[in-house]
Amino acid sequence: QVQLVESGGGLVQAGGSLRLSCAASGFTFSSYRMSWYRQAPGKERELVATITSAGGSKTYADSVKGRFTISRDNAKNAVYLQMNSLKPEDTAVYYCNARYNFLDYWGQGTQVAVSS
DSSP, X not given: OOEEEXXXXXXXXXXXXXXXXXXXXXXXGGGSEEEEEEXXXXXXXXXXXXXXXXXXXXXXXXXXXXXXXXXXXXXXXXXXXXXXXXXXXXXXXXXXXXXXXXXXEEOOOEEEEEEO
């Protein structure tokens, strides 16, 4: 059974940091491209960051470049999102996504709230 379980969300003041984790199971994690998405209230889900299967390439949304870092540990079947210099506009539910060809898996999300 495929599972993606996010953790690490919470309430933080502007300028603070959080580290999100996503634990994967039930599929060959090292073959999948992993991404973090977020969805704020009343807005569409948006792509935050992506890392290729071996971790050699990372891409970021312009809004988080220089503040967020995506990483993965294929030995632990986990992907992470280090979020620094958080802003109130980063408030959203953050989702972990795994993609390989036509296979596409999602976690249940973890809430991040940034107070001003």
